[in-house]
Amino acid sequence: MNVDIWSDIACPWCFIGKRRFEKALSDFPHRDQVTVTWHGYQLDPALPEHYDGTELEYLSERKGMPADRVAQMFDEVTQVAAEEGLEYDFGRIVVANSHAGHELLHLARAKDAAGARGIADAVKEALLSAHFEHGEDIGSRDVLVRIGAEAGLDGSEITAALEAGTYRDSVAADIRQAQALGIQGVPFFVLDNKYGVSGAQPAELFAQALDTAWREANPLAMVGPVAGADGLDGGTCGSDGCV
Amino acid sequence: MNVDIWSDIACPWCFIGKRRFEKALSDFPHRDQVTVTWHGYQLDPALPEHYDGTELEYLSERKGMPADRVAQMFDEVTQVAAEEGLEYDFGRIVVANSHAGHELLHLARAKDAAGARGIADAVKEALLSAHFEHGEDIGSRDVLVRIGAEAGLDGSEITAALEAGTYRDSVAADIRQAQALGIQGVPFFVLDNKYGVSGAQPAELFAQALDTAWREANPLAMVGPVAGADGLDGGTCGSDGCV
Secondary structure, three states: OEEEEEEOOOOHHHHHHHHHHHHHHHHOOOHHHOEEEEEEOOOOOOOOOOOOOOHHHHHHHHOOOOHHHHHHHHHHHHHHHHHOOOOOOHHHOOOOOOHHHHHHHHHHHHHHHOOOOOHHHHHHHHHHHHHHOOOOOOOOHHHHHHHHHHOOOOHHHHHHHHHHOOOHHHHHHHHHHHHHHOOOEEOEEEEOOOEEEEOEOOHHHHHHHHHHHHHHHOOOOOOOOOOOHHHOOOOOEEOOEEO | OEEEEEEOOOOHHHHHHHHHHHHHHHHOOOHHHOEEEEEEOOOOOOOOOOOOOOHHHHHHHHOOOOHHHHHHHHHHHHHHHHHOOOOOOHHHOOOOOOHHHHHHHHHHHHHHHOOOOOHHHHHHHHHHHHHHOOOOOOOOHHHHHHHHHHOOOOHHHHHHHHHHOOOHHHHHHHHHHHHHHOOOOOOEEEEOOOEEEEOOOOHHHHHHHHHHHHHHHOOOEEOOOOOOHHHOOOEOEEOOEEO
């Protein structure tokens, strides 16, 4: 079963949603047969590659959001993140454009597709953690090379791919697909190309979506007639009684 | 998903458009579920079955186009074709009527419909290449029999079908359908009988059309509420911020 997840890096609900989805996946009986693919999305393509102020300053100055409301939102999200075991630190966040990070993710996806396993997931996890928990600049080439190398990629290959823009079109294709899907916000989860889940929903909802999509792809093959139909043999009891 | 393509043989943009569409299709995740059908179109039904001059002479003498403008157009198109890996050779082109070529394509389509695969596409490719790259006479029965046989058709069946005009009405039906669709030029692409793409557009645009048509035919079933709506659980971030 395929789960395609559209997600940005500088997106507080994306990390929370990742945790909640992972919780459902770890309890899912068929988890070994689930392939997760991370797709890029940019909440704010206009973000500068580097910005010297804080996240709060960026949102209030550039986006015109009232500073006290932004601060309150940070507090609330930090608390929700803490419930998922994440230690958000908005005061240290480095405002940065996520495009190169998404390109790195595509390099990792290519390695996974070529037979490696879990590199893209490790990179996605590290990018989110670097941004929200450790005040690292996910727009910086050095940080990206380090994160990729720790996940098992070759450092010089990362530098070459980012310099050549090897995966620029792949990120554009992700964003185009998101448009075709009508995605207006992230995280957004697509199960088996058929079921959509919008937002960092509770783990139970992801569990329900996994069950539904799995059953759809693997319907029961009935052996014998459906009991009770056409006066055939094989009694059954339902809410209306027994036949 | 069905893609219907109206296209002529003596049509330089049709070959270029074929390449660009193929590029998008090869990157399309659901390419195995796409059926491409080639439809005939005649840019110039009045073309003689044989004409002894060059393409440049035909266009300048019979069509009254200034020779230097035609030559310049040839140069430009040759360059664009080269960018798609095609080696156009306008100096060697044999002016010929494409009607019999379209009939051959219908014989190939019938074989594909009867369970064969890829014959019509191989014939279409070979006809375009013969005309634009190899100076072959696509009006000649011998050339058509050879092209068809190389694609897997039976030579004597081709000869019989062309002699009997078995597929003459099928070509007429293609052209009538094109008129009904309002097609005024080729190539023209119709996706799932719903989305149209006119001309040899960039591969990017074909990719977008494939995504859109696919999603339209396979809408997501949402599991759970749409995040952010009605103050429900499940945070999401959009371009206007996070809820």
